[in-house]
Amino acid sequence: MRIAPVLIALCFLCVGVTGPVMADRREQTLLEYGSQCAREIGEIPPFDCNSGTEIPITVDGKPPRPEESPKYCDRPSLLVPEKETSEQCMPHSRILNLSRGATQISAYCRQNSPRKQPTSFFDEVVVVLHHAGNGKTCWFQSKPETKTDGIDTSRVPPPNEKKPPPGHIAAVEFWKTPAEVAAPKRNCISCHDAGPFILSPFIAQVWDKVPTDPLGKYSNIGTAFESQHVQVMSTPGNTCVGCHRIGTDQSCKFYLGFSTGTAAPGNNKVANSYPLSHWMPTNNNMSHAQWDAANVKSVHALLNCCKDPNLTVS
Known part of the structure; x- marks a missing residue:
């Protein structure tokens, strides 16, 4: 047409x-950014990825067999929309809604490779923290794990937690720094350019588990994001x-x-x-x-x- x-x-x-320009342009540490986000938006509690809702994968309307990892599916993820990857249809990713009041928290635990189920190991954890009143938004992404088969998500630490309970991973070891999250050309804000929460055919299946604020205020805080x-x-x-x-x-x-x-x-x-x-x-x-x-x-x-x-x- x-x-x-x-x-x-x-x-x-x-x-x-994205918010007021800060006089101090020194790069924020994870704990500094996490503390600012907790103070201005709300606290992210510790969580277990397996307490979330599994996002379905179907092929021609049917779920794959336990040993299958389909490359193509009915409702693919679009995290890498310009590429064909087997990750678009990988089963067993999970979504969690940790919101309370005006503090909206969406946590996404992603499986990028096949694993024997059930497991507490995932390949990536991302959290969107947004305030439906003041519109302020923060972004958190886990570090890639290279020593084991994925990231142990049995207790995901709050990004402002200075000292974890004994036997658990520290926040500074689990999460990327804000500068690392903001650095790629195609980063959180470039994809979430219309709002803090983005729909896809994949996420649409569990949209009732995702907080939404489609026309509310929307800005990004933290020195790493102030130019975006x-x-x-x-x-x-x-x-x-x-x-x-x-x-x-x-x-x-x-x-x-x-x-x-x-x-x-x-x-x-x-x-x-x-x-x-x-x-x-x-x-x-x-x-x-x-x-x-x-x-x-x-x-x-x-x-x-x-x-x-x-x-x-x-």
Whole structure:
């Protein structure tokens, strides 16, 4: 479908700042960052990954056998959307909602390689800490484990914990520093460019276990993240932004196309067929024709904005 050029001139760009610039630009340690996040957002409690909800993997509607590790599946993870990897469909990852009140905490324990189950060993742990009132957000990612078959997650330490209980790993040994988390070109904020919690076909299966704040305040604190600004865009009457923001980074490059059927994430036939190919909006119960009538114009308007999101209306 060719969209009239006038749509390009109707892009509104909003810039979200990541918080006040701090006078002291010395790199924060993990404990300093963890303490700031706990103070301004809330404490992350210690947790066991196995207390979380397992995220299903199905192939043609059926779960794989215990010994199987399918490369393709119906609802793949999109953590590496531009690549085909066996990790997209690895079974036994888990999600935990550790929220209380306005303090929203989502913990994701990821399996990247097959293991005999049950196990307390995972390949990666990530935590998003967000305050639904003030919008402040913090990001934590585990260090890669090279000495054993994964990371022991029987007790994941709070990132501000100075001394662990006897026999347990210390926070500074478990978590990357904030500078390490913020350093990659494609980091947390580049993917979570529309909000702190991101949907995928994989996560959609356990979306009731994920805290959400799609239109609330959103900023990132900590010296490592102070230069990473969030940009969001809209067009008049756009159906997509009526539910959540649309960012100008990875949302433009991958997620907007993958979630609306205009790009295929390179997985199996079920994943690339309607309705799973159109996993936005959530709980899609429309026919394909109904979906197109409701959303195609809005999607193409945003895709045009992605070509030059700095265009604004005077």
